[in-house]
Amino acid sequence: MKAFAALLLCCAAPLAAQNESGAFVVTLGRDTTVIEQYRRSGITIEGDMLIRTQRAVVARHYIGTLNANGTMARFEVVNRQAANAQAPVTHIVSTFGDTTTVVITRDTAQQTFRLATPGGSVHSAALDVGRTTCRRAERRVCALQETDQLHNMEIIIYLNRLSDLLWLFARWVEHAAGTSLTGADRPKPGLHTP
Secondary structure (H helix, E strand, O other), rough: OHHHHHHHHHHHHOOOOEEEEEEEEEEEEEEEEEEEEEEOOOOEEEEEEEEEEEOEEEEEEEEEEEEOOOOEEEEEEEEEEEEEEEEEEOOOOOOOEEEEEEEEEEOOOOEEEEEEEEOOOHHHHHHHHHHHHHHHHHHHHHHHHHHHOOOOOHHHHHHHHHHHHHHHHHHHHHHHHHHOOOOOOOOOOOOOOO
């Protein structure tokens, strides 16, 4: 516990040399659960955290790169258990246009996911929320089917087509509002590294 307290004090030391920096401590009753320090320089936000859970103390380092409009272009997080600094888990999230790429690295194993980034406008974001709600309903109806409690199979087909339609409407709304990337502006998978 003394080592944890010493680490907390080191992380909480103010960064007087930086103009935009700070530190804070999160407590639960008398227990310190999180301590964080952060710095912002230009378009980069960088910070370190110590997070204490019931099972372990996790040291987290993060770096975020902002777009010109203030949205996050790239966010990298490295988590290490304080007791085992040799086994970090790294998450890198990069957004370019309407594509988000997530790379998760554990030791030498790496997983990459590419996702459509919804919400180019308020209206398309609302349609995307409707689509995810519809998908959730579809999964629940499929669970009913697996337990032989579903008597009308067309419900699954309807929900599937409805969620597809909501996705198409959201992309159409983005296109009509001029907030979507199409054709040559769309990033090529695997070729863009922001």
